[in-house]
Amino acid sequence: MTKALTFLGIESSCDDTAAAIVRRGPDGRAEILANVVAGQAELHAAFGGVVPEIAARAHAEKLDICVEEALTASGLDLSDLDGIAVTAGPGLIGGVLSGVMCAKGIAAGAGLPLVGVNHLAGHALTPRLTDGVAFPYLMLLVSGGHCQFLIASGPESYTRLGGTIDDAPGEAFDKVARLIGLPQPGGPHVEAEAKSGNDRTFSLPRPLLDRPGCDMSFSGLKTAVLRARDGVVAEKGGLTRQDRADLCASFQAAVCDVLTEKSRRALETYLAEAPATPTFAVAGGVSANAAIRSALEALCESQGVRFLAPPLKLCTDNAAMIAWAGIERFASGAADDMALAARPRWPLDNRSPALLGSGKKGAKA
Numbered sequence: 001m002t003k004a005l006t007f008l009g010i011e012s013s014c015d016d017t018a019a020a021i022v023r024r025g026p027d028g029r030a031e032i033l034a035n036v037v038a039g040q041a042e043l044h045a046a047f048g049g050v051v052p053e054i055a056a057r058a059h060a061e062k063l064d065i066c067v068e069e070a071l072t073a074s075g076l077d078l079s080d081l082d083g084i085a086v087t088a089g090p091g092l093i094g095g096v097l098s099g100v101m102c103a104k105g106i107a108a109g110a111g112l113p114l115v116g117v118n119h120l121a122g123h124a125l126t127p128r129l130t131d132g133v134a135f136p137y138l139m140l141l142v143s144g145g146h147c148q149f150l151i152a153s154g155p156e157s158y159t160r161l162g163g164t165i166d167d168a169p170g171e172a173f174d175k176v177a178r179l180i181g182l183p184q185p186g187g188p189h190v191e192a193e194a195k196s197g198n199d200r201t202f203s204l205p206r207p208l209l210d211r212p213g214c215d216m217s218f219s220g221l222k223t224a225v226l227r228a229r230d231g232v233v234a235e236k237g238g239l240t241r242q243d244r245a246d247l248c249a250s251f252q253a254a255v256c257d258v259l260t261e262k263s264r265r266a267l268e269t270y271l272a273e274a275p276a277t278p279t280f281a282v283a284g285g286v287s288a289n290a291a292i293r294s295a296l297e298a299l300c301e302s303q304g305v306r307f308l309a310p311p312l313k314l315c316t317d318n319a320a321m322i323a324w325a326g327i328e329r330f331a332s333g334a335a336d337d338m339a340l341a342a343r344p345r346w347p348l349d350n351r352s353p354a355l356l357g358s359g360k361k362g363a364k365a
């Protein structure tokens with residue numbers, strides 16, 4: 001039995017302003033008492049990507065409103081809390097700063113402990129928030145801003161096995177959608193089109209499969225789609241509905257093949273540690289893709305590994321994961337003070353070399 005802990009979590013590292021209240025009971029189980037997310041998609045829509053200055057201003061405007069909403073929804077007030085957790089990086093620095101300043105103000109005003117959280121640790125600890133998964137487990141973060149394999153061995157102990165060296169897969173889905181005139185965010189539209197397409201019509205590369213290890217690359221794949229599209233346009237003067245579907249299916253199959261093969265390699269390394277209850281969890285918007293999900297699920301089944309995909313609203317950016325990661329850090333004796341700094345880059349695994357990519361949604365490592 002441990003002491004119950006209730007934390008406010010604050011997230012503002014990209015284009016979602018979020019506040020949540022999470023309680024860890026004496027039995028170690030998590031309860032999400034409130035989970036408020038205010039997205040900014042419409043503010044950035046006209047620019048084709050997140051504009052850091054617009055994001056930072058919107059966070060500064062919305063943070064206290066989200067915090068108030070979360071407190072009201074939970075039925076608690078500040079005096080019921082045991083601490084404040086805030087994303088202190090990595091991400092777009094203006095947004096991260098807005099969140100850190102807001103958290104410092106509340107912590108100082110209410111006399112509460114302040115815990116800075118690595119945004120990636122928030123994603124990586126989500127399987128413990130949702131399912132109480134035991135360490136060590138293997139994690140694939142796969143979204144518009146992240147793509148990496150991590151072995152999580154403790155709240156502050158991660159080994160990165162590899163990641164993208166350029167675009168994240170979600171970014172590639174979005175760019176492919178743009179190339180063939182589908183709306184943003186592109187992932188769900190590409191997936192829907194792919195259902196009526198033939199994935200063998202276009203022969204697209206499977207980047208980096210010829211190299212050992214778990215690093216990935218998606219930017220060449222997107223360029224290959226561009227060339228394939230141009231080829232069809234040059235030949236026929238435009239794209240038919242079927243061409244679009246075939247492009248989507250061929251692209252999705254290539255992403256799926258890369259993620260599956262790299263996951264197989266990551267599992268090999270992870271299973272060599274002989275974990276007691278082997279588990280592979282995915283997080284991030286791209287894990288919503290049914291084709292990718294079922295390919296990874298089948299892979300896990302063949303290896304006798306439990307496959308876990310937390311509910312989507314806890315896989316994408318949110319503050320419940322930040323509150324939970326704060327609770328885990330705090331319970332292990334860690335805390336910060338008013339010197340807590342906002343960090344644009346903050347690798348979870350300091351022993352691995354920095355990833356090269358720095359996609360549309362900010363730094364990846």
Ligand code: KG4
Pocket residue numbers: 014142143144145146169170171173174185186187188191284285286287288289290315316317361
């Ligand atoms: O995790 P997320 O909401 O935000 C961050 O990137 O941090 O992920 C959004 C990304 C977008 O690029 C979106 O196109 C992609 O996830 N996505 C998908 C699907 N649903 C969302 N990609 C492929 N298939 C989907 N069904």
Ligand code: ZN
Pocket residue numbers: 119123143145146316317
């Ligand atoms: Zn994220």
